[in-house]
Amino acid sequence: MSEEKENRDRKEVLGKQGKRGIDRRDLLQGVATLPVLGLFGLAARQQKSYENAQKAALSGGTKQPENLPVVNVAQIGVGAQGEVLRDAMLKIPNLKFRAVCDIWTDYSLKRTVSTYQRAGHEVNGYEDYREMLDKEKELDAVVIATPDFWHAEHAIACMQAGKHVYCEKEMSNTLENARKMVLTSRETGKLLQIGHQRRSNPRYLYCYNKVIKEANLLGRIVTINGQWNRAVQESLGYAKRYEIPDAKLKQYGFKDMQQFRNWRWFKGLGGGPIVDLGSHQIDIYAWFLGALPTSVMASGGNDYYSTATNEWYDTAMVIYEFQTEKGPARAYYQTQTTNSSLGYFEKFMGDQGTLVLSESNANAVNAVYRESAAPVWDEWVQKGIVTAPKVIETTDETAALLDVRESASPDEHKIPVVFTDPYHKPHLQNFFNSVRGLEKLNCPAEIGYETAAMVLKVNEAIQAGRKLEFKPEDFKIS
Amino acid sequence: MISLVVLRIIIGWHFLYEGVYKFQKETWSASGYLKAAKGPLAGLFNWMANTPDILTVVNFMNMWGLTLIGLGLILGCFTRLSAIAGAFMVALYYFSNPPFIGYFSSTALEGNYLLVNKNLVEIAALFVIAVTYSGRYLGFDRILHRLFTMMKGSKGAEVKGATA
Numbered sequence: 116m117s118e119e120k121e122n123r124d125r126k127e128v129l130g131k132q133g134k135r136g137i138d139r140r141d142l143l144q145g146v147a148t149l150p151v152l153g154l155f156g157l158a159a160r161q162q163k164s165y166e167n168a169q170k171a172a173l174s175g176g177t178k179q180p181e182n183l184p185v186v187n188v189a190q191i192g193v194g195a196q197g198e199v200l201r202d203a204m205l206k207i208p209n210l211k212f213r214a215v216c217d218i219w220t221d222y223s224l225k226r227t228v229s230t231y232q233r234a235g236h237e238v239n240g241y242e243d244y245r246e247m248l249d250k251e252k253e254l255d256a257v258v259i260a261t262p263d264f265w266h267a268e269h270a271i272a273c274m275q276a277g278k279h280v281y282c283e284k285e286m287s288n289t290l291e292n293a294r295k296m297v298l299t300s301r302e303t304g305k306l307l308q309i310g311h312q313r314r315s316n317p318r319y320l321y322c323y324n325k326v327i328k329e330a331n332l333l334g335r336i337v338t339i340n341g342q343w344n345r346a347v348q349e350s351l352g353y354a355k356r357y358e359i360p361d362a363k364l365k366q367y368g369f370k371d372m373q374q375f376r377n378w379r380w381f382k383g384l385g386g387g388p389i390v391d392l393g394s395h396q397i398d399i400y401a402w403f404l405g406a407l408p409t410s411v412m413a414s415g416g417n418d419y420y421s422t423a424t425n426e427w428y429d430t431a432m433v434i435y436e437f438q439t440e441k442g443p444a445r446a447y448y449q450t451q452t453t454n455s456s457l458g459y460f461e462k463f464m465g466d467q468g469t470l471v472l473s474e475s476n477a478n479a480v481n482a483v484y485r486e487s488a489a490p491v492w493d494e495w496v497q498k499g500i501v502t503a504p505k506v507i508e509t510t511d512e513t514a515a516l517l518d519v520r521e522s523a524s525p526d527e528h529k530i531p532v533v534f535t536d537p538y539h540k541p542h543l544q545n546f547f548n549s550v551r552g553l554e555k556l557n558c559p560a561e562i563g564y565e566t567a568a569m570v571l572k573v574n575e576a577i578q579a580g581r582k583l584e585f586k587p588e589d590f591k592i593s
Numbered sequence: 594m595i596s597l598v599v600l601r602i603i604i605g606w607h608f609l610y611e612g613v614y615k616f617q618k619e620t621w622s623a624s625g626y627l628k629a630a631k632g633p634l635a636g637l638f639n640w641m642a643n644t645p646d647i648l649t650v651v652n653f654m655n656m657w658g659l660t661l662i663g664l665g666l667i668l669g670c671f672t673r674l675s676a677i678a679g680a681f682m683v684a685l686y687y688f689s690n691p692p693f694i695g696y697f698s699s700t701a702l703e704g705n706y707l708l709v710n711k712n713l714v715e716i717a718a719l720f721v722i723a724v725t726y727s728g729r730y731l732g733f734d735r736i737l738h739r740l741f742t743m744m745k746g747s748k749g750a751e752v753k754g755a756t757a
Binding site for chain 2: 136137144145147148159163
């Protein structure tokens with residue numbers, strides 16, 4: 116470029132040089148890029164609002180109002196599960212613990228009475244629940260965590276004595292008794308919450324209300340898959356010095372100490388792993404689908420343990436068929452007690468997305484995956500319903516593997532709910548707030564009955580070795 | 594020339610974002626970045642991270658430097674100074690984690706193509722901004738330059754008058 120041309124260009128660009136004042140053109144060109152700052156501010160504000168929405172969604176826990184009226188509480192059954200409930204309840208304010216009842220007076224009863232005393236509650240210990248109900252007139256509510264075959268008698272007696280009841284699942288080991296519990300609740304007008312605690316879990320409520328109902332991120336749920344896998348476990352033992360005399364055990368329906376400790380595995384007392392573990396998750400299948408199953412088929416058996424110590428099936432693989440409003444759906448569930456692979460979770464697969472959910476904080480995925488053909492979820496990320504998708508780096512290996520028959524891997528969006536309380540706390544809280552008249556039960560007896568009807572049928576299906584149908588009236592109590 | 598203004602604004606936007614972001618994030622500090630430094634100057638950067646007084650200065654200069662350079666480039670205000678200072682800062686980032694062959698970094702590197710990475714491209718672009726007059730075309734420099742030449746002009750006239 117010649118010097119002359121360069122000067123000419125420069126003149127053209129910068130305008131007339133030399134001594135002259137600032138004209139309007141100079142001012143305009145001088146501030147011409149100022150609007151860019153406005154644009155930057157606008158963009159930054161928008162971004163900030165999305166971040167705030169995400170943060171708000173994260174912190175959106177259940178806040179308890181203060182100064183709630185005190186509820187007087189007793190516990191019947193304070194074995195392993197009773198202790199879990201006790202520890203969760205001790206974290207709930209405005210509860211007064213007054214009595215504890217357990218037939219293992221030398222061990223379980225002593226432990227829980229002293230735990231409550233250490234926490235500043237004056238509790239009385241009882242072996243016989245009838246004596247407790249006679250003497251403890253102040254009670255508002257009773258929390259029952261006895262073996263399944265005792266639930267009906269305990270819950271019915273408490274409701275008839277005018278107490279509201281929180282009863283562990285399975286509601287009962289027979290549908291006949293479960294039905295009596297529902298009817299008693301209706302007759303006495305007392306609340307009966309069944310311990311399917313995922314129904315009050317903030318993460319599950321969030322997924323149901325926001326992810327499935329509001330945003331419909333899954334589209335139509337066509338299949339469900341879930342499991343609870345456990346590692347091999349020895350039978351539960353006991354210390355000799357705490358042994359309950361045989362006569363007393365027989366009086367309460369147990370053959371011996373081994374059966375007393377391992378009642379979950381015995382026919383007539385519990386329901387085995389499918390009832391203990393599966394019940395929680397199969398309950399969620401029906402809740403999220405908004406439907407009850409039309410049939411069940413199952414394979415299972417005593418594949419590993421001796422029937423002398425473990426009467427119920429140690430392995431069960433189940434398929435339910437549902438008719439939902441949107442069309443048919445099939446749900447698989449497995450529980451096995453010989454390998455703990457992948458722990459426990461539920462996976463809901465719709466034509467637009469997949470939701471993988473677990474109560475467990477330890478090995479949980481808790482994410483939604485968008486099908487590559489589904490509309491983008493930017494709107495829901497902006498509203499904070501799900502997090503922005505995880506960036507997946509393509510490696511040489513995955514690039515080489517992906518061929519035309521494969522679908523592109525779906526985007527992973529996390530569920531923005533952090534839940535660090537004891538698992539049972541929100542469900543108990545919902546119960547106590549319902550006793551105070553502030554909330555409605557998340558799992559009233561009728562729902563507990565539906566779940567019991569769904570789950571108890573699995574053991575029948577395994578025994579029958581064929582598909583069993585459900586009729587709508589199987590779930591109804593008139 | 595308009596394309597140079599666009600280039601200047603885009604780079605300025607990037608600087609401004611990096612600066613403003615660090616102000617917003619209260620816990621931000623350069624220490625993690627400095628500690629993760631690799632390459633021939635790693636020792637120097639690590640020393641900065643481990644010397645609290647120096648780190649405070651580094652943090653301060655980063656936050657204000659990035660923001661002011663960003664504003665300067667977008668508004669075309671002290672464009673040449675902003676561009677050179679910006680190139681210097683990015684050069685520091687470039688050398689803290691240089692994409693030299695044989696160094697392996699655990700920090701995520703954006704665009705890394707054998708010696709050349711995003712930082713190096715930005716440095717080169719800033720040199721183009723520094724040697725052209727985009728600020729005097731569209732930007733505050735146009736006004737500043739006029740004021741400056743006017744002042745110089747009148748000063749020159751006064752001197753001339755005095756000697757006459």
